Amino acid sequence: MPLVLALLSLLIASLVAIGGVSFMRFAAWQEWQIHNYWSFLAARLIFFGVTAWAWVWLRRRTLQVQPATLKRLKKAELTAVLGILLIELLRALALWEELV
Structure with a gap:
C-alpha cells in the first residue's frame, strides 16, 4: 500500500x-x-513526514523478518536523507539567488 x-x-x-x-x-x-516556494516547502515537509512514518513502519516489519538487512537499510536511509537535503538546499539556493 x-x-x-x-x-x-x-x-x-x-x-x-x-x-x-x-x-x-x-x-x-x-x-x-x-x-509559492513556502507553500511547496510545507507540502514537501508533510510528504516527507508521512514517508518517514511509513518507512519506520516498514523497517520495523522488515527487521523482524530479516534482521540481516539492517546494514543495507542504513545505507538506503543515509542515501535518501542526503539526497533530500541536497535537493532542498539547491532549491533554497535558487530562491536565494532570485531574491538577491
Missing part, C-alpha cells in the same frame, strides 16, 4: 509539473514556483 501511494503521488506531481509547463510560459511557471 505505501508503494502504491508513493507511485500515485509521483504520477500526480509529474502530471501537474508537465501540465503547468505546457499551459504557461516556462518563465511564468518558474516565477510562480518561486513565488
Whole structure:
C-alpha cells in the first residue's frame, strides 16, 4: 500500500509539473514556483513526514523478518536523507539567488 501511494503521488506531481509547463510560459511557471516556494516547502515537509512514518513502519516489519538487512537499510536511509537535503538546499539556493 505505501508503494502504491508513493507511485500515485509521483504520477500526480509529474502530471501537474508537465501540465503547468505546457499551459504557461516556462518563465511564468518558474516565477510562480518561486513565488509559492513556502507553500511547496510545507507540502514537501508533510510528504516527507508521512514517508518517514511509513518507512519506520516498514523497517520495523522488515527487521523482524530479516534482521540481516539492517546494514543495507542504513545505507538506503543515509542515501535518501542526503539526497533530500541536497535537493532542498539547491532549491533554497535558487530562491536565494532570485531574491538577491
